[in-house]
Amino acid sequence: MANIDVSLLEDKFKEDPLFIEIKSRADIDDELFPESIKNMYPDREYSTKEARGILNKPDSTVRYYINELKDYIQPLRNGRNFRLTVTHIFRLHLVFILIAAGKTVHDLRVNLGLDIQRVEGDQNNRINGNPIKNQKQLIALMQELSRQNQLLMNQSIEYRQLIHNSNLKRDSIIKHTIEIQKKMIEKEKLQNELSEYRQQKRRDLIDQNLIKLLTKSKQPQKKIFGIFPVKNDNDGDIDNEKMLINNLEKDDKEKSLESNIKTLEDDIEKSNKDIIALEESISALNRQLESKDQILESFISYKEIASTTDGTNK
Template identity: 35%
Template structure:
């Protein structure tokens, strides 16, 4: 299936989808039709592990969004995962694309689950449910109503706290990305320095060989001209005293092959040590990025139950055995 065909397929399938329409309106068309999406096949079925690679998200993050208790299962119904058994899910191309759109939207600044559910029209039921419960509590017991208000304020405070925490993590991620790019660039610079030294060595060697060949050829030619000439000289001179140009050139090239040049081994050694140091530094940065990515995912996965109790879900809970 070609790239254009899968894109046409998805555009036709989701032209009435509210989230799709919102992302197009926000100019995020290139984000949702990224390289990974354009590799999808309409009839392919994907595992959670495969989906995590497509989304560049941890499997635990994916499973968190399809928990039945997560916002009353609203996202579970929208994302359409196919549950094979208690711990295993599969996803068709529609489900995969919905996950892509969801994470593109949630990665936007100041966008959260409530905004997403509101766009999809999935928030109204929960809001009405909470409002009815609040009104009943108000009529039955003012103290209970105050308690619910306090719980709401606590939940809002926790939400703001986590948003600030997530923003701090995102700033750290930007800084790590900058360091990562700078370190990779420095490695390339050092490699280029080594190549320049090696090329200079080859150039110097080539020049010395050329000078040697020219010098030898000229001296042999001058020696030949200085030999005695004339009738008697031609009679009494030995034949081996006269060398033809090809012999001279061959001998000159043979002499040139013995020439060598000394390079700055100390400088090369220092440059190679610098590459090793930068490579180790790059590895450390990549490990830090991996840890930070997990923290950002965890900071994104917050929710509140119907009693406005803060849920700090361990992303490892309910894991999938998806070998």
């Protein structure tokens, strides 16, 4: 079921010059209300990418004709992007019907009262339907085409360089990630080695102290007058040995292992920071690529449309 009331749309456009011209031509008047137009929502705003699906035209072509006939289309703005209502899209639809029927942008602008009618010259003395009045005009046109081609070439070089830089940074992220994984494995091995070394060191010290304690325990206890026991010197040794076991001093091997672990931790932290910086840089490059995409699409659209118009007027 259609969402658009065709009768309301006809009433709204009854004085529109393009609508009137199409209605007056039996060969194209049946193209006014295709299903894609009828199925639009009257209260909704559309992006140019959504409009291309309704109009069955590339996004770059839609944006080209919006820019060329902005005074007629009168699109809404959302920052750098266009927003289009049913009215705007239907105006574009009228434009595309007449362009397909052989009209040029200049013809439409004249019909809409946006341009004055040009004096037609000899058909052989025309480029893209517009008369060339003299040699100076031709030279100026060729210079402009040359300038446009040079701009396109420069934009293409910059575009390729941005892609190259983005790929290099992605490769660098992969390398950093691999290095981090290797260092994490190496760090875990060193931590295990340090833990095992400390446990063995503690066991060795305990064994040594047990031997000492057993040896000293075999000595007879001293007594005063053969009756009162005297405190054994071993008691102090036992306390000192317990403190020594609980507060083992770090030897050179432990210090070396700890230093290596700390170095790996610092390297891993630095690599993670480098990855974050690279990701931010790639995001910035992607934004530049999006901007270049729009510029290149505009150039390509301009050339395609100019070529099509030239072919129509031959």
